[in-house]
Amino acid sequence: MSAGPATATAPRRARRRFGLASLITGVATAVLLALAFFAIFADWVVPYDPLKQNLIQALQGPSAAHWLGTDDLGRDVLSRLIYGCRIAVIAAAEGTSIAILLGVPLGLFIGYRGGWWDWVVMRVVEAVVSIPGIMVAIVIIALLGAGLHRAMIALGILFSTSFLRLARGVVLAEREEVYVRSARVVGASDGRILLRHIFPNIAPPLIVQVTLTVGAVLLAEAGLSFIGLGVQPPQASWGTMLNTAAAFMDLNWFLAIPPGIAIIVTVLSVNLLGDVLRDSIGRGIAVTARPQAPAAQPAAAGAVSVAGGAAPCTHGKDEVLRVEGLHVMVSGRDGAEVPVITDLSLGIARGETLGLVGESGSGKTLTGLAILGLTGATVRTASGSIVLNGRDLRRLPPRQLEKVRGNEVAMVFQDPTTSLNPAFTVGSQIAEVLRTKLGLGAKPAWERAVELIDRVGIPRPAERARAYPHELSGGMAQRIAIARALSCNPSLLIADEPTTALDVTVQQEILDLFRDLQDEFGMAILFVTHDLAVAADICDRISVMYAGEMVEMAGVNALFSDPRHPYTRGLLSAMPHAADRNPPLPTIRGNVPRPGSWPAGCRFSNRCDFYRPGACDRLVPLTGSGRLVRCVRAGEIELRAAS
Amino acid sequence: MKKWITTLAASVALALGLAGTSAWAQGSGTFRYAEQVKLITMDPQQQSGSGVPFLRPVYETLFEKSPDGKPVPLLATGYKVDGLDVTITLRQGVTFSNGESFNAEVAAANINRGVKLAIIEGLKTVASAEAVDASTLHIKLKEPDPAIIDSLCYTGGMMLAPAAMADPAIDRNPIGTGPYVYDKAQSREGEVRVYTPNPTYWDKDKIGLARYEVWELPDDTARLNALKTGQIDAGNWLANPQSAIIDRTPGLKLIRGTGGLNYHVIISDREGTVVPAFADINVRKAMAHAIDREAFGKAVQFGLAEKSFQPYGKGDWAYDPALEGVYEFNLDKAREYMAKSKFPNGFSFDMPSIPIYQSRLEALAGFFKEIGITMNIVPQEPGTLARVSRTTNFPATNLVWATNTDPKFLALRYIYKDAAYNPFKATPSEELLSLAKQGLESVDIGVRAPIYKKMAAELADEAFLIFVTNTPILIGVSDKTANNPTVVYRFGEDSINLRGLKAND
Amino acid sequence: MLRLILQRLLALVPLLFIVSVLTFSFTSLLPSDPVDLIIGDNGTQEQYELVRERLGMNQPVVVRYFQWLGKAVQGDLGTSFFNSVSVMGAVMQRLPVTLSLTAMSALIAILIGVAAGVAAALRPQSWVDRFATLGATFGQAVPNFWFGLILVAIFAVNLRWFPATGFTPITQSPWEWLRSVILPSIALGTASSAAIARQVRSAMVGVLQQDYIRAARAQGLSARRVIFKHALTNAMVPVVAVLSFQITVLLGGALIVEQVFAINGLGTLAIGAVRQQDIPMLQGLVLVMVGLVVVVQLATDVVYGLLNPKARPS
16 A cells, blocks of 8 residues: 555644544543532532422422423422532442452552463452442442442452452563562562562553443442442432333423433543543554555645646557546645646556556556545546546446446456455355356356456465465465456456555466466556566556656666666665665665655756756656656756767 | 122023024134233132233132122032031033033032142142032132132132143143133233133123133333224223323223232341341331332332332221321431440341332332341342242341232232241231231121231331332223223233123124 | 463453452441341241341351352352342343443444544544534533433433433333434433543544545545544544443443433442342342343454454464
């Protein structure tokens, strides 16, 4: 996936996310602070004594005197709701603390000791976890009796299992760490090792687990009180208020609303705060980089080259594909678009192999995907034409384009182990294409699939057809992918770095396979690669791409013997190292600029040794006939190379 | 001899029934009743008095209450009470549904089993029973009991087949002489009990149904919905929001049955062992005055209750209208009494509670709070209230009692030093003791009524029983059931008499 | 696959054993005396002794446990303390009720969860995605029993579309059965659908970025086919694990939601058993529930294996 255009916008996105996150955090924190406030100062803020009844004014709706109405005994619902905050805080604190105090030490202990201690406790934990939580709580309450504190002990025991497993997991992981072992060698006591080395590592996941538990405890407390096994009336808890409301639903349904909303808002706040906390802690823990999502920055720089005229090109008669003036744009999250491919024109003849080479981020893979019309939601082909077998694919309705894909053009991807669906057998994946594209029946499709597998040189094809991708080697999987791509006999095959992920020995076999198949089927191949050696091996012509545009195109021999563009020269001189694609090319300083930050004029100018101010700062057209080059100094360099 | 009630008419009817043509109709249609308590056991001698509608289809009693509340023979044909000797003649030709015949031997075995199990309160006065001859039963009492025949109208008089008595699983395999038999196969545990006609029933004309069902619907709303949707034809309710809804829903009727339940607070520790304040008569009177019975009946019992100041309901023979309003709600008076007492600053005490009394106690706690008394509500497991009320764990308690229970049980429960609900062994006043004794000396209501009226007045004076409200027995029915002429509600009981009951359509 | 099932079933034996020991020792520690509850309000000391004898309460716990276990392995979970009803019979009678609820709510949770998750994943950051994500966060904060109360108030009491209470067996009337389980199932399934939607979304977003999705599209397979066959099959792999857990949650939640709708299921049985301290019933209930959970886990393992060839034992 070299199509990933830039993530120079990451800070902006992070800012946006931070803005939303801080808003959520703010509101959630405010709710929880209010809850804490009401819990502590309930006695002072309530308008009425929550137990003060007025039987004559029972079951009234909201009024000026009673903002939330009165319950079955004429008690003020608002006051009871506020007292309910106190119960909720006590419940959450008690349940969670018991879970931690019970689970963490036990988990640490069994994780550290291991042996039969560990075995026995873990079997018990497994048994408890296999019973629905509420049933565990019910059984424990049967033992302890109903009531707030007893119910919280029950929930604490229930939720302690997750803390236990968490603590044990951390200990097991840390125990193997070198520093623990070395500490032991030095002669530190078990207790010191646990405290000094292991406990700090538990803190982050522990905090995450606490946020999860608090919400769960609040909901469970309400549920238990609702069925009469938790808080006992007349004590006002939200769950018991709902219990009362349920009995009087027909007479005053409003009774169910305030406590319900209170529970939802509280749990929601805890969960949202937990999400934010998890995110931030997660960022702290995770060391692996996030995958770079396609996104871009508005074209503020305005450095867009809009080359109007199509570059001169040979329009061969037996041309299978002709791309003309292709412009591809990427849109960021904020809707602004940035060009990633500009003014690209190329053609491939029947039986010909055109190499598309360049560094990562030059737009090679995206070109292939643009031809297929599969650039994804955030990428748009803005203008240009893609004529395949005489039809402009860009003008085809989606349904027609779907028909063309597979039948007339197919694609082989870089990593065969990820381009085959792991859930299905390889044979069925080829047969599926045959059935849906060619309308073959199930049996003929399967037989044809086996034939194709045989054709790409896999021994025992009938047996291998029933294998899953993970059961095949990389080379074999790539052969399967090629077989699938060729199943409908397309006139154009796009091969996107098809050998890069393979062993060097296997690479050669696959390249040979491509050549053999091209001889047999006669399709045109667009061969995308960063590896010039591979390109030299298989291509007839090579087109070099840089920063979204073609900088040079020539026959393979001409290009290698006489590169005209300084970038091509740079690539060629870096060739021995090219097998290792990640480090920047040694002879070209810097990196390919991100889309949106291309230099005005020649896009290679900021890395070019031949940069000449003025001449190179204007738009540079693709010039030449037969072989093309996009450099104002191409002639001079050629001379210098010759001399 | 004049006490012998010879039921010639019944015998004739029986003879006619037996001689009747084979064209006897089996009954048709289904009647569905819903019971609010869960069925614990179908052994009448082991159940504590609720859930009788599950038993009535199968078990018949020796006597039953006539619509005016007088005992009339059912499986018996007559009786004679003479001091400690009760002689009962039995209906002949009756068989149990399993083919075993009903006779004095079986009846005596039944009574003796009930006495031995000692769960039925009404049989506590019985020493033993024996068969005199095939159709004459002799019961020997331990002490004079003017209410013994009354007791035989309820579970104490239900007759079980010998095979049932010997069955360890009798709680789900009832066998009696009743018009219907329990169909275990069609019944669903915890959901519905199905009864089908008893082919050997002795009075076949009275079988009006092809099927009778008793649904177990403890959830008040569910029972209400079942009544609304026609899933059931009738069901029993307590005074709660759902019965109040029935009362005002078109198409449904709330039947206020005879008899009812009296809800009262019992101050067990009236000699002040644990809560000294309870020994102070002024405190007790203050509490009695502090309760707004009107509001209580309206809000907590949804207007389905009447204020009560004595153990009996209006219409009971021992009821004394003179006691109405003796402890009318009067906060000033209540506070005056408190000020007069040795505890003007109030005190606190614990009160046991079960879920169905929760809102009542919350309301009472609110009333007592107004005169400085803090009542802590201590939840108990359902079904254990009566039990803890007999222990010294709580200085006071709250219970209900059926207002048509014979007044003699008042003394047995609350007055005697060894009374069931006198755990602190408080010594009763001379006055109460002698009234209790007098009440047993005759079986004649005319003689007994003035005695018990006096007792009620004395109880009001001593104020250790604080009566709160009376609720009638409530049966919710559909209009169709209300218009069904064969529907006869049993006197003082939350069930419908099955003999002669026909389906609504 | 057969080996997997057998392995699972074998693993079930020690698990059930441990659960039975746990519940037995736990319930034997009950503070209040069940005998008190059985003999009722008017019991005497003699009766007390009699009942104690009958229940075998005089014997030591260990003896009682092995007697019970001996019968349990034969499918006899004993008899309720309060009547002659067999525990197995009572549980089996209520099982279809609770299973109806659990299955229906699981179905609803999966349908809504997968639909919302896929819709959100197809257009990340779109309003559909935001709405689904917000809904999922919200859905997980709503107590199921409260949601049930509100549903009853709206759809049963006011609109009268569904019955407010009760349950009709499917054998009696499939239509009435559906009507009786739909509201409780929605109340129960919403929170789970939220959890599932979250999981499906993140799994689906990940899968849609996979090469094989692009490859399938490049091969000219239709978008619908690629999303629902190629992508969803793979996205469901992590979801299935969550699903197994969610079904356990639903089974527990059913116990409470049953109370809102006055449905006579395992929950009503369990709460009644706790109130009465009916020990054999509690033990039986716990064992049967563990059995159910294990069956669900087994089923999800099988589905997991079907979806994910890598997880299959070769």
